Ligand SMILES: Nc1ncnc2c1ncn2[C@@H]1O[C@H](COP(=O)(O)OP(=O)(O)OP(=O)(O)O)[C@@H](O)[C@H]1O
């Protein structure tokens with residue numbers, strides 16, 4: 336297979352008392368996609384940040400194209416040809432596409448500091464073409480683009496620095512199906528140019544579709560050797576990741592419902608994103624909502640929760656008419672929502688336990704001032720165990736957690752609000768296969784206790800596996816409803832596409 340572009344030997348890294356990497360060795364070859372797998376908190380992002388120069392290893396050796404190197408900062412990594420697309424995007428929203436792509440790498444006239452705008456524009460155009468964004472104006476502001484397009488621009492940015500190795504840390508978690516296909520096409524093409532990839536994901540179908548080789552980390556250790564993907568099966572990989580066999584991925588419990596309606600939405604419209612939306616949620620029920628990104632599912636739920644306006648229609652929640660609400664009012668009435676954006680729902684500089692109790696502060700203060708710290712700690716500790724939160728203590732700041740563990744804190748925060756109805760938009764995004772099962776067990780517990788859940792998910796098996804009933808949205812309307820026994824991927828996809836041959 337020729338020589339490795341990159342070798343990492345015996346890498347160790349601790350954060351305070353947390354040993355994130357114990358002794359990890361890892362190599363990447365030109366033209367391969369190397370899958371890096373492991374549970375939340377296993378050390379995947381840490382290992383890659385060391386390679387990209389944004390973290391320093393405590394000890395160990397990095398060999399780049401046969402020579403030992405010290406990668407002291409991101410710009411050294413860029414110079415070597417290492418590009419990284421971070422789990423949480425690092426783009427600057429206020430800048431335009433071209434400025435982002437060429438950031439820190441703008442062509443100038445000779446040695447002068449004068450920017451050569453013509454060259455800059457040509458260069459960014461050429462790079463945009465390479466990632467299939469030839470039609471995008473380089474003047475567009477980042478804040479006006481979808482996450483998927485921004486992800487592709489991050490890749491474009493890495494390519495503009497002639498990357499030979501590209502690290503993609505959960506690149507598809509915010510992409511639409513079509514954007515995923517574009518991304519995969521680009522990866523396939525760049526492989527033929529000899530570019531090597533490290534690809535981190537929690538989605539097993541991506542592992543087998545895109546990977547050539549695979550390395551598994553668990554608790555900062557490498558489990559077994561790097562293997563070719565055609566030599567392993569899914570069960571082996573999952574076993575290596577979580578250290579046990581998972582027999583049931585969707586442990587859906589069926590409880591008898593008494594038919595009491597918890598939420599009734601009638602004719603809801605905002606005349607822009609959704610029209611004439613009607614549905615009910617019963618107590619003890621998980622209502623799945625299927626639809627492509629852009630079908631209005633997120634907007635509908637945001638309007639119900641009070642995050643955006645609607646112009647006509649009615650919402651009756653728990654027997655009460657609900658006109659233009661606000662999130663804090665909804666919460667008080669017993670309706671909670673987990674939104675897509677993880678970062679905006681956490682205070683990253685605050686400890687985990689504070690974040691967990693944030694949604695229900697009134698239960699944790701006396702006389703408006705005195706916080707019941709012991710109670711906060713107890714409650715947060717309970718969630719830590721329940722959700723298998725990978726954190727040494729719950730006094731750590733949320734920002735020091737791995738991506739998936741931050742998502743678990745977001746879930747704990749929602750649960751702590753003691754709601755009757757939980758609206759969850761992609762709750763298991765970035766959560767590892769083992770911990771997903773924990774989340775599903777929590778859904779069971781909620782419905783057993785008579786709560787209602789609205790589940791939006793981009794993962795069809797999850798939706799089918801955990802819903803009692805599924806409604807399908809297309810172009811802002813509800814176009815179908817399927818009872819659990821009728822739910823198959825094919826039927827849902829047909830309704831989503833509306834009989835038209837979309838994708
Ligand atoms: N800046 C930091 N300060 C303290 N601890 C940290 C910091 N960054 C990471 N850690 C810890 O290091 C461990 C490894 O985290 P890392 O982000 O590498 O996990 P990961 O494998 O990428 O997980 P995920 O799948 O959730 O993204 C975790 O226990 C995490 O809490």
Ligand SMILES: [Mg+2]
Pocket residue numbers: 379380381422504737738739
């Ligand atoms: Mg990570």
